[in-house]
Amino acid sequence: MTTNPMLSRAAGGIMLFGITPPRRDAAPERVAEIARATLARLDGLDLDGLVLYDIDDESDRNPDQRPFPYLPTIDPAVFHAEYLGRWRRPVVIYRCVDKYADDELRTWLRATDPAAMSGVFVGASSRDKPVRTSLARAHTLRREIRPDLPVGGVAITERYTAGGDEHLRMLAKQGNGCAFFISQVVYDVGATKSLVSDYFYACRERGLTPQPVIFTLSVCGSLKTLAFLRWLGVAVPRWLENALTHAPDPLAVSLDQCRANARDLADFCRTLEIPFGFNVESVSIRKAEIDASVTLAADIGRMLR
Numbered sequence: 371m372t373t374n375p376m377l378s379r380a381a382g383g384i385m386l387f388g389i390t391p392p393r394r395d396a397a398p399e400r401v402a403e404i405a406r407a408t409l410a411r412l413d414g415l416d417l418d419g420l421v422l423y424d425i426d427d428e429s430d431r432n433p434d435q436r437p438f439p440y441l442p443t444i445d446p447a448v449f450h451a452e453y454l455g456r457w458r459r460p461v462v463i464y465r466c467v468d469k470y471a472d473d474e475l476r477t478w479l480r481a482t483d484p485a486a487m488s489g490v491f492v493g494a495s496s497r498d499k500p501v502r503t504s505l506a507r508a509h510t511l512r513r514e515i516r517p518d519l520p521v522g523g524v525a526i527t528e529r530y531t532a533g534g535d536e537h538l539r540m541l542a543k544q545g546n547g548c549a550f551f552i553s554q555v556v557y558d559v560g561a562t563k564s565l566v567s568d569y570f571y572a573c574r575e576r577g578l579t580p581q582p583v584i585f586t587l588s589v590c591g592s593l594k595t596l597a598f599l600r601w602l603g604v605a606v607p608r609w610l611e612n613a614l615t616h617a618p619d620p621l622a623v624s625l626d627q628c629r630a631n632a633r634d635l636a637d638f639c640r641t642l643e644i645p646f647g648f649n650v651e652s653v654s655i656r657k658a659e660i661d662a663s664v665t666l667a668a669d670i671g672r673m674l675r
Contacts, residue, residue, distance in 0.1 A: 386420065386584060391448075395442075427440050434601060447463050460486055479512060557606045557631070561605070583647075587650050588653050588663065594654075
């Protein structure tokens with residue numbers, strides 16, 4: 371069985387950084403320029419891996435106006451293969467499987483290197499959305515073609531808050547072969563700890579080994595970014611929303627809160643002895659927020675090591 375070096379660090383805390391590939395209509399020269407700038411930003415960070423997102427139109431999930439417009443992006447696997455050749459550490463490739471035909475997923479699975487790459491399968495954003503490949507079918511293909519490929523699932527605190535069964539969804543995904551979980555952006559730490567606790571004890575009751583839970587953190591430097599987080603379905607506690615709305619420097623407030631959230635979640639997972647990690651991203655394309663996300667990743671990396 372191939373060992374993925376990223377997952378081997380989970381006992382002490384995995385450190386990832388998430389990015390969205392450039393727009394699909396960007397000129398190749400511009401894509402190459404963005405790739406160089408991205409790698410330069412990440413050079414000084416002690417990362418276990420890079421997360422490349424697969425962006426899908428989610429207007430079917432939320433009909434409200436999107437604060438930042440949806441723009442199709444380059445296939446993350448293509449962006450990695452053609453523009454990120456200097457990146458020598460593991461990569462996590464997201465796959466919104468509903469967008470891809472069976473043969474497209476087969477081709478990607480056959481081309482992957484399990485020692486350097488893992489995937490996260492994401493299902494359709496709503497029940498009414500046309501689906502080319504279902505989440506269940508994607509897991510079946512992975513078991514048939516690349517059973518050695520580590521694949522992760524998404525964990526959503528807000529779904530746990532609403533229905534109380536997200537930890538059971540995680541167990542079902544683990545049964546389908548998920549070797550780790552990456553959360554949606556976390557601001558509601560209390561509810562996230564409850565989700566992890568329920569997952570941990572449900573595993574214990576069933577004699578299962580809990581898989582690593584990687585918490586996504588993202589800074590918020592403007593009211594527009596705050597509105598986008600809400601549009602994405604991220605629950606921001608009212609007290610923090612007030613603080614961000616009225617602070618002269620909301621980015622500094624957000625950065626401090628993300629650091630505190632990381633310490634709280636790390637301490638909680640160490641107490642439970644559940645493998646964990648962090649994935650830092652910026653949901654905004656503003657340079658100040660991207661730079662702050664790099665600072666956050668550096669700070670959390672030092673805390674973990």
